[in-house]
Amino acid sequence: MSFFSTLAELSAGQSAVIEALSSGRAAMTRLREMGLNPGARVAVIRRAPLGEPLEVSVRGSHLALRLREAGQIRVRLTDVASQGGQA
Amino acid sequence: MSSAASDSGSPPLLAIVGNPNCGKTTLFNALTGLRQKVANYPGVTVEKKVGECFGLHGQRLQLIDLPGAYSLNARSPDEAVLRDVLLGRRSDTRRPDRVVLVLDASNLERNLYLASQVLELGLPTIIALNMVDLANAKGWQIEARVLEEALGVPVVLCQATTGKGLVELKAAMSQSELPLSRWQAVELAEEVRAALLAIRAELALGGMVGQTASLLEPLYLLSDHDPLHAGFRQGQLGQIERGRAKLEQSHPGWEDRLADARYAAIEQLCARVLRRPGQEPVSLTSRLDRWLLHPVFGAVFVLGLLVFLFYLIFKVAEGPMGWIEEGFGSLGQWVSHWLPAGDLRDLLVDGAINGVAGVVVFLPQILILFFFIGLMEDTGYMARLAFLMDRVMSLVGLNGKAFLPFLSSYACAVPGIMATRTIDSPKHRLITILIAPLASCSARLPVYLLLISALMPGEVSVLVKALVLVGLYALGTLGAFVLAWVLNRCILRQVDEAMVLELPSYKMPSLRGILLLVWQRARAFLLRAGTVIFGISILIWAASTYPKHDSADASVRLEHSVAGRVGHFIEPVIRPLGYDWKIGIGLVASFAAREVFVNTMAVVYAVEDNDEDSASLRQRMAQEKRADGSVLYTPGVCLSLLVFYVFAMQCVSTMAIVRRETDSWKWMWVQLAIMSGGAWLLALLTYQVSRWW
Structure with a gap:
């Protein structure tokens, strides 16, 4: 079973595959260059104590993103139980 | 080959x-x-x-x-x-x-x-x-x-x-x-290649690239998103932007597709090069982060770390700073002893030696702060601090990396501004530099203490005085946040930056690397900023010494100097704030460094033996009358002065370091105008409102 959501809506411990990112915004291009491309596996590790930013792991690196950007990354949920795995 | x-x-x-x-x-x-x-x-x-x-x-x-x-x-x-x-x-x-x-x-x-x-x-x-x-x-x-x-x-x-x-x-x-690499991760799409060829020809006409430059050169010039446009001259920028608009119009999203294609090639390569287990063991970094980024323990750790840092910068640095002042003081005495009285001796002792001391005295705080920063950067904790503080800093449009430089500015804006080098976003770095001196630094403390005791004579409880002091720190902080909020909307507005912060693995710090960083920062400070600070100190000394007057009374000599005359000259400007020309002298003399205000006022009022807590100066100030016989240091005037010192620049060292760290005179003057202009307006408001009471 799989369903769609944005990266911002995932809770800690959930992992997903990136479906799409908004295109043409310079800021989002940088996220792609940091490895957040369609098809990449991404896991939410935790949220900062005040709710933001979000720590995600992608392609072996750990990145912190704000909800504004994470909300523009559409993901397909794959595995709710896994704690990050090799994302 | x-x-x-x-x-x-x-x-x-x-x-x-x-x-x-x-x-x-x-x-x-x-x-x-x-x-x-x-x-x-x-x-x-x-x-x-x-x-x-x-x-x-x-x-x-x-x-x-x-x-x-x-x-x-x-x-x-x-x-x-x-x-x-x-x-x-x-x-x-x-x-x-x-x-x-x-x-x-x-x-x-x-x-x-x-x-x-x-x-x-x-x-x-x-x-x-x-x-x-x-x-x-x-x-x-x-x-x-x-x-x-x-x-x-x-x-x-x-x-x-x-x-x-x-x-x-x-x-x-x-x-x-x-050998040269034979790996070509991506092939440019044929139509993008054709467009780049045309753009290269245009750029070559403007002399921006060679006729035979690799197509990658126009490619990377067109995909420049550096808000400061480093490496471009003014005229070239328009050409680049036209080229980018053209390419974006004919091939929307070409940069995104290129990035995706690169990762597709990298994935294929990694599938052959890397063998990764299905389930990775929990790393040391993950285990540490469970505690260090924990909502409660993480916050406690940050707080402890910051208390420790402030203890080091405020208390531990105090010792060496005292030795430096004493050392240069004895050197001055030694020179005074051996040189006959005269202009040369005054220049050497009061100008040069004082000027050098005024530069070197910053070193202990700079060394400590940069050792600490080096340690946090090297271990990987710095990114965690930014992660924890990002939400707070985002309220005023900054990100978490601005936290430590701004916080350090409460000790001294000079190392704080030097620490903004850890902020990679040029926009946030500039804003942080501009707001940092509004954090009430330790040089403001003697001025605050003097004026608070003038504002509230002995019988007021220490608690109330402490509350006023806290209020002043809060006022400066509020000012900094408001300014950051405004600047965020005014400068570099078109910048579209995402906050992406990498949280690297924790590593053992390298002591050698950290010491090297500390040494390089200290050296840069002495060479670049120190020379300016030294020069201005001598200028200010000369202004409060010349032209000479024969009176034995130091206050009369000061009154007749350039600084004294400027104090008179600016009186019309500062009278609406409730100040007279004597306070004007204090403002002028403390333009180089705020704490000089206390000593200058002691000279102005001819107070002998200005002791540690300036008790005699306070008594003398309480007796000071205006020409019409009314008390000068009314609560309104004291509050107005306090507000002035919360906001006014009054620090040449900060100006020198801003000039160096922004590599522009413009931002130094803009900052001076914002801070000192704002200080004047708010002090005016304070005094005029106080008169209604």
Whole structure:
């Protein structure tokens, strides 16, 4: 079973595959260059104590993103139980 | 194939290139030892580090440590410098003959992104695969030979922190012939290639690129997103933007597609090079972060760390600062003893020696703060601090990296502003520099204390006085936040930046590297800012000494000096604030440094033996009357003065460091105008409102 959501809506411990990112915004291009491309596996590790930013792991690196950007990354949920795995 | 010797006969130049946190600087330090020089690239505040090392057969090799970057599509002056040096576009730095690409093996996929761009540039390259131990700890196995085979360039496994693999790396670096990479991660789409050809022809007409430049040059110039546009002249910018608009119109999203295609190629490569287990063991970093980023323990740890840092900067630095002041004081006495009284002696003792002391006295705080920052950067904790504080700083439009520099400014804005180098976004860095001096620094404390006791004579409880003091700190902080909020909407408005913060793995810090950083920062401060501070101190000394008056009374001599006359001269401007010309002298004399206000007022009122808590000065101030016989230091005047000192610049050292760190006179003057103009307005408001009571 799989369903769609944005990266911002995932809770800690959930992992997903990136479906799409908004295109043409310079800021989002940088996220792609940091490895957040369609098809990449991404896991939410935790949220900062005040709710933001979000720590995600992608392609072996750990990145912190704000909800504004994470909300523009559409993901397909794959595995709710896994704690990050090799994302 | 390319020969190691460059055309000019000078030793070959090797550029060290890599992502931030890949261990690039550690490797550079290990290769060069202390044989390195640090300067700035002209026109930008990016550090240029060059050094030398010897190849295996004793031949000299020149090394340049280029700024860490994620991509050649520059998003900051750091990344623009890397792009321009590698393309040979900077007139101050020759194009490197070879590249040493440092890759963090435990983060190979992401590191290969920049690598794939650099390998296409046509420079002979060696890959230093660093941090293999971290990759192994994740259960990864790396087929270095497969990587070498696929890329077509030598791959050397190394461990910069322990020196493992350095000999092999040097051997590869000193080979006389090195192959060029045969890996082409992406092919440009035919229509993009055609568009780039046309744009290259246009850029070549404007002299921006050579007629025969590689297509990659226009490609990376068009994808420049550095808000400060480092490396471009004014006229070139329009051409670049027109070219970008044209390409974006005919091929919307071409940059995004290129980035995706690169990662697709990298994924294929990594599938052959990396063997990763299905379930990775929990890393040390994950285990540490469970505590250090925990909502409660993480916050407690931050608080403890900051209390410790402030204890170091405020209390521990106090000792050496006292020794420096005493030392220069004794030197002054010694000179006074041996030199006959006269202008020369005054210049040496009150001008020069005082001026040097005023520069050197900053060193203890700078050394401590940068040791601390070096430690936090090296271990990887700095990014965690930014992660925890990001939400708070985002309220005023900044990000978490601005937290530590701003906080340090409560001790002193000079090291605080120097610490903004850790902020990679040029916009946030500039805003942080502009607001930092509004944090109430320790030099304001003596002024606050004097004026609070003048405001509230002895019988008021200490608690109330302490509350007023806290109120002043809060007022300055509020001012800084309001200014940040406003600046965020006014300057560099068109910038579209995402906050992306990398949380690197924790690492053992390298003491040698940290000490080197501390030394480089201290040296830069003494050479660049120190000379300006020294010069202005002498000017201010001269202004309060000349022209000379024969009176034995110091207050009369001061009144007749240039500073005294300026105090009179500016009286019309400061009278609406409730001040007279004597306070005017204090304002003028303390323009170089706030704390001078206390001593100057003691001289103005001819108070002998100004003791530690300036009790006699306070008594004298309480008796001071205006010409009409009314009390001068009313609560309104004291409050107005306090507000003035919360906001006014009144610190030449800060101005000198702002000039250096923004590499512009403009921002220094803008900041002076905002702070001192704002201080005047708010002090005016305070005094005029107080008169209604």
